[in-house]
Amino acid sequence: xxxxxxxxxxxxxxxxxxxxxxxxxxxxxxxxxxxxxxxxxxxxxxxxxxxxxxxxxxxxxxxxxxxxxxxxxxxxxxxxxxxxxxxxxxxxxxxxxxxxxxxxxxxxxxxxxxxxxxxxxxxxxxxxxxxxxxxxxxxxxxxxxxxxxxxxxxxxxxxxxxxxxxxxxxxxxxxxxxxxxxxxxxxxxxxxxxxx
Numbered sequence: 001x002x003x004x005x006x007x008x009x010x011x012x013x014x015x016x017x018x019x020x021x022x023x024x025x026x027x028x029x030x031x032x033x034x035x036x037x038x039x040x041x042x043x044x045x046x047x048x049x050x051x052x053x054x055x056x057x058x059x060x061x062x063x064x065x066x067x068x069x070x071x072x073x074x075x076x077x078x079x080x081x082x083x084x085x086x087x088x089x090x091x092x093x094x095x096x097x098x099x100x101x102x103x104x105x106x107x108x109x110x111x112x113x114x115x116x117x118x119x120x121x122x123x124x125x126x127x128x129x130x131x132x133x134x135x136x137x138x139x140x141x142x143x144x145x146x147x148x149x150x151x152x153x154x155x156x157x158x159x160x161x162x163x164x165x166x167x168x169x170x171x172x173x174x175x176x177x178x179x180x181x182x183x184x185x186x187x188x189x190x191x192x193x194x195x196x
Contacts, residue, residue: 013037019082024118026125029082031186031195034122037081039182045085048151048175054085055181056174057147059188063171064139071192072128073136074185079119086115126195142166147173 008022014036019028038055042048054077062074077085123130145165148156150173176184189195 013082021083024082024121026121029078029118029122029125031126031189034075034078034081035182035185035189038077039178039185041080041085043085043147044152050151050175051177052147052151052173052175053178053181054080055178055185056176057143059181059184060143060171060173061136061139062188062192064143064166065133065135069129069133069135070188071126071194072123072133073139074188074192074194075122075126075128076119076132076136076140078122079115082118083115128194139166151175 006018006020006023006025006028008020010018010020013019013028013030013033015030015032017028017030017033035055038058039053041054043052043054043057058074058077061076062070065073080086119132120130122128123132141163143166145156145160145163146168148160149165
């Protein structure tokens with residue numbers, strides 16, 4: 001853990017913390033900020049038939065992965081509370097001009113790598129298994145197909161063709177209001193005993 005003051009651009013979070021984009025640290029992240037921000041971000045960059053939050057998506061992932069991976073499923077998109085929910089095609093194309101693991105570097109790095117640094121910080125802070133388990137990635141992808149077909153249309157883009165659609169059983173795609181999705185997320189945190 002570095003003792004130097006954080007550097008670079010920052011924003012103020014819902015709870016009043018300062019989050020430095022290029023110098024993320026564990027003390028900058030907290031559960032209320034994660035739950036609030038994810039509940040207010042719409043999946044698919046907002047191009048949906050109705051509002052559907054990253055928080056609701058995360059809760060669903062946590063219910064469909066094996067129980068011993070539910071906490072990782074719930075937090076798999078937690079970095080998006082700080083770096084936003086960037087659609088996959090754009091995420092693959094985005095580069096940033098700073099190494100997220102060192103101060104002062106100016107080389108180009110993929111946004112996904114940058115996001116991974118923050119996600120690892122969050123996983124470590126809440127005692128979750130890193131790297132993100134394969135079961136979580138699989139369910140995330142299968143749920144993505146179901147979400148696309150529900151909230152956008154049934155003609156899948158090339159990147160999703162061939163991925164199985166998650167068969168939804170006990171928990172369905174609804175599109176809850178942010179206040180409801182936020183409470184769902186916080187209730188699931190409590191139910192799983194994360195950070196306690």
